[in-house]
Amino acid sequence: xxxxxxxxxxxxxxxxxxxxxxxxxxxxxxxxxxxxxxxxxxxxxxxxxxxxxxxxxxxxxxxxxxxxxxxxxxxxxxxxxxxxxxxxxxxxxxxxxxxxxxxxxxxxxxxxxxxxxxxxxxxxxxxxxxxxxxxxxxxxxxxxxxxxxxxxxxxxxxxxxxxxxxxxxxxxxxxxxxxxxxxxxxxxxxxxxxxxxxxxxxxxxxxxxxxxxxxxxxxxxxxxxxxxxxxxxxxxxxxxxxxxxxxxxxxxxxxxxxxxxxxxxxxxxxxxxxxxxxxxxxxxxxxxxxxxxxxxxxxxxxxxxxxxxxxxxxxxxxxxxxxxxxxxxxxxxxxxxxxxxxxxxxxxxxxxxxxxx
Amino acid sequence: xxxxxxxxxxxxxxxxxxxxxxxxxxxxxxxxxxxxxxxxxxxxxxxxxxxxxxxxxxxxxxxxxxxxxxxxxxxxxxxxxxxxxxxxxxxxxxxxxxxxxxxxxxxxxxxxxxxxxxxxxxxxxxxxxxxxxxxxxxxxxxxxxxxxxxxxxxxxxxxxxxxxxxxxxxxxxxxxxxxxxxxxxxxxxxxxxxxxxxxxxxxxxxxxxxxxxxxxxxxxxxxxxxxxxxxxxxxxxxxxxxxxxxxxxxxxxxxxxxxxxxxxxxxxxxxxxxxxxxxxxxxxxxxxxxxxxxxxxxxxxxxxxxxxxxxxxxxxxxxxxxxxxxxxxxxxxxxxxxxxxxxxxxxxxxxxxxxx
Numbered sequence: 001x002x003x004x005x006x007x008x009x010x011x012x013x014x015x016x017x018x019x020x021x022x023x024x025x026x027x028x029x030x031x032x033x034x035x036x037x038x039x040x041x042x043x044x045x046x047x048x049x050x051x052x053x054x055x056x057x058x059x060x061x062x063x064x065x066x067x068x069x070x071x072x073x074x075x076x077x078x079x080x081x082x083x084x085x086x087x088x089x090x091x092x093x094x095x096x097x098x099x100x101x102x103x104x105x106x107x108x109x110x111x112x113x114x115x116x117x118x119x120x121x122x123x124x125x126x127x128x129x130x131x132x133x134x135x136x137x138x139x140x141x142x143x144x145x146x147x148x149x150x151x152x153x154x155x156x157x158x159x160x161x162x163x164x165x166x167x168x169x170x171x172x173x174x175x176x177x178x179x180x181x182x183x184x185x186x187x188x189x190x191x192x193x194x195x196x197x198x199x200x201x202x203x204x205x206x207x208x209x210x211x212x213x214x215x216x217x218x219x220x221x222x223x224x225x226x227x228x229x230x231x232x233x234x235x236x237x238x239x240x241x242x243x244x245x246x247x248x249x250x251x252x253x254x255x256x257x258x259x260x261x262x263x264x265x266x267x268x269x270x271x272x273x274x275x276x277x278x279x280x281x282x283x284x285x286x287x288x289x290x291x292x293x294x295x296x297x298x299x300x301x302x303x304x305x306x307x308x309x310x311x312x313x314x315x316x317x318x319x320x321x322x323x324x325x326x327x328x329x330x331x332x333x334x335x336x337x338x339x340x341x342x343x344x345x346x347x348x349x350x351x352x353x354x355x356x357x
Numbered sequence: 358x359x360x361x362x363x364x365x366x367x368x369x370x371x372x373x374x375x376x377x378x379x380x381x382x383x384x385x386x387x388x389x390x391x392x393x394x395x396x397x398x399x400x401x402x403x404x405x406x407x408x409x410x411x412x413x414x415x416x417x418x419x420x421x422x423x424x425x426x427x428x429x430x431x432x433x434x435x436x437x438x439x440x441x442x443x444x445x446x447x448x449x450x451x452x453x454x455x456x457x458x459x460x461x462x463x464x465x466x467x468x469x470x471x472x473x474x475x476x477x478x479x480x481x482x483x484x485x486x487x488x489x490x491x492x493x494x495x496x497x498x499x500x501x502x503x504x505x506x507x508x509x510x511x512x513x514x515x516x517x518x519x520x521x522x523x524x525x526x527x528x529x530x531x532x533x534x535x536x537x538x539x540x541x542x543x544x545x546x547x548x549x550x551x552x553x554x555x556x557x558x559x560x561x562x563x564x565x566x567x568x569x570x571x572x573x574x575x576x577x578x579x580x581x582x583x584x585x586x587x588x589x590x591x592x593x594x595x596x597x598x599x600x601x602x603x604x605x606x607x608x609x610x611x612x613x614x615x616x617x618x619x620x621x622x623x624x625x626x627x628x629x630x631x632x633x634x635x636x637x638x639x640x641x642x643x644x645x646x647x648x649x650x651x652x653x654x655x656x657x658x659x660x661x662x663x664x665x666x667x668x669x670x671x672x673x674x675x676x677x678x679x680x681x682x683x684x685x686x687x688x689x690x691x692x693x694x695x696x697x698x699x700x701x702x703x704x705x706x707x708x709x710x711x712x713x
């Protein structure tokens with residue numbers, strides 16, 4: 001407990017000192033980008049430029065997960081980097097387990113400390129709502145990223161459209177197996193909302209490929225040992241399996257390690273959502289041809305930027321509002337008060353070594 | 358029931374000449390009964406393999422056998438350490454956390470020093486396990502704190518240290534050299550070499566526990582620490598050693614885990630302690646100490662992994678896997694209780710016959 005508090009304080013101190021150094025130069029540039037945004041939003045954003053010195057607390061699902069570290073940290077160009085460049089006081093904190101009971105106290109303490117905005121990946125779509133509503137009632141801007149709490153936030157920064165992830169993974173696999181053969185899905189947990197939504201779109205997309213048959217969906221529970229065991233079960237159960245889609249980073253890494261033998265390499269295609277560092281070995285040795293993911297650092301950067309815009313009242317969360325998020329360009333708020341980062345990014349032999357997360 | 362397993366030179370605990378409390382006939386009798394216990398698990402294992410193979414012949418494909426054996430190797434190794442602790446009426450719940458931190462720290466050495474020797478990597482993992490095992494041992498043996506509490510605390514503390522130290526980092530397969538990965542990938546036919554090595558270690562460990570004095574002492578302590586103390590067994594020293602060894606073994610298992618899975622973050626080994634305790638109890642080690650063998654525990658681990666794999670191969674929902682593990686646990690305990698009562702009754706009858 002003590003050491004955790006110490007770390008958080010150190011983070012806050014570090015972030016604020018950097019922010020102080022940074023503020024003079026960046027404010028003017030961000031004002032100019034706001035001014036340069038499209039004519040339709042001029043009325044809404046004319047009075048507002050981005051304020052500096054705002055306290056923004058970034059709350060990932062869990063501390064210590066490499067995906068969220070990339071999404072949040074200054075080094076990778078994530079949420080805290082965006083906040084730093086805008087002259088805000090950003091900090092990252094969360095619990096040690098990806099559960100609402102571990103995340104709730106962190107939100108409470110952020111409210112108590114007088115945060116101006118929260119950037120949060122919700123561990124549960126509804127359980128956090130009483131606390132998040134309390135935050136919004138106090139005028140705190142709530143931006144969700146990665147995982148949404150649809151009824152209790154100002155804005156959701158969506159990493160990729162559900163439909164696009166589902167359909168593009170099927171297309172990616174179809175290309176690798178000539179649109180023919182038995183395929184299976186290695187998912188995370190049977191109850192995960194995003195997984196099931198993606199799988200729904202995969203099934204829909206598969207109707208375009210009459211010669212591809214989805215024979216099984218198994219669940220690896222986002223645990224390497226379980227994911228390996230269920231994939232092994234698939235290989236024994238379906239000797240003619242031609243391809244596997246695993247829309248979860250833990251699942252695809254476990255499946256890749258299992259397929260990384262002369263017996264399977266190049267004979268069973270594997271694709272899905274993975275991180276470049278985990279997959280480098282398997283792309284290099286030919287076990288995996290291509291897989292995809294959004295860029296988590298860009299996701300965090302966009303969320304941090306949007307939080308600063310909203311908390312400064314430079315924009316509102318009304319559908320149609322637009323803003324320019326620094327290096328990422330212009331974004332428009334959609335009808336469900338969300339913004340979409342962009343199309344999923346495909347990693348293969350030609351580009352994987354340019355990434356480090 | 359626990360006091361009744363006296364199949365060898367057991368009661369020579371005080372160091373003096375062996376005193377046979379029970380007639381040798383009875384000794385042989387209990388030995389047969391308890392060996393039947395290990396054969397029983399083996400029987401269930403064979404039945405599962407036969408049924409699964411009949412439905413899906415590929416279940417016995419070389420690649421699947423290899424997979425089951427590797428997975429079992431890690432659990433069976435952990436079960437060896439856990440057996441030593443459980444027969445002295447203690448429990449070590451920290452092994453999953455120790456495995457996790459050892460897996461990360463040891464394999465992460467490759468990211469920091471590219472050409473580090475594999476021996477040093479293994480030594481680091483085992484050393485980390487030993488340090489935590491020693492701490493557990495001191496608190497349980499000399500601090501007289503119940504092992505359930507001590508190791509439950511160290512389960513959380515070690516995982517906490519792991520999360521703080523690892524942060525968002527990750528060891529990835531591409532950073533590990535091929536000689537490290539081949540520790541678990543090289544095999545003799547369908548049998549991974551690491552499994553053969555670990556099997557030998559388990560047989561040696563089991564033999565040691567049953568036949569050497571310091572090993573037998575653990576059984577005596579588990580049967581009755583009061584009696585063990587009265588005959589002069591150094592209880593604290595023995596218990597301390599068992600925790601140190603269990604920690605070391607968990608450290609070693611961590612390095613093997615890293616070699617097999619290739620991707621390590623701060624969550625490695627979460628929840629393994631429950632699977633291992635289940636394997637140990639299903640394998641015939643009495644949870645209240647005093648009886649059981651490391652070989653039995655290893656067969657227990659093999660049984661759990663085989664059932665797990667056969668359900669996946671048959672395409673049965675994973676829920677059944679956990680339900681079956683629970684059922685086996687209850688069966689094992691019921692069988693132990695029944696056998697214990699039966700043996701106690703038979704021995705009473707025999708000894709009264711001898712007396713008359």
